[in-house]
Amino acid sequence: GDSVTQMEGPVTLSEEAFLTINCTYTATGYPSLFWYVQYPGEGLQLLLKATKADDKGSNKGFEATYRKETTSFHLEKGSVQVSDSAVYFCALSQIQGAQKLVFGQGTRLTINP
């Protein structure tokens, strides 16, 4: 079945550092790909998405490009802030059917001032 693998956490960076969180997937067909973010004590929120190969999703300075040839959707940000500290989940969904999300295990990110 479909699956998502994220880089192991936790990840700790200093403010203004460059961030990359790796995500690869295994799926049939052409799934849509997502990054969700979970701030402490809250539910998940959609951060960005890409629905087809070579699409780039972006939001709040974060970017991820749908790479079908490498089955990857790595999350990047050029300069992180303390407020970016959260758990980040990579996920995929097949458009056909119920559109249920398959999540990676999550990566906890801590940004130190």
Next chain:
Amino acid sequence: DAGVIQSPRHEVTEMGQEVTLRCKPISGHNSLFWYRQTMMRGLELLIYFNNNVPIDDSGMPEDRFSAKMPNASFSTLKIQPSEPRDSAVYFCASSLLTNSYNEQFFGPGTRLTVL
């Protein structure tokens, strides 16, 4: 819009007791999802509904778990009897199912502790 509403936010109970978690989806949404989050297993989909009908409950751990959606604005997840290994954060999410993907909106979760 108030977003997805879950209650209670925290629940502490003793092993063997019945637990009922509640969810009110966003008005107009026609899909509802129940997830469980633990440190060991991450985020797991338990069950989802389309138009109030359960579509896939293969993620429900065992018969002690049951979920209902009597109408478009309310769903419950029940555990009877509860066990310590059921301790987790339970999330409800809703979305509008169309021919293209639409975002799932998550509630704040219910943190369940079974002693």
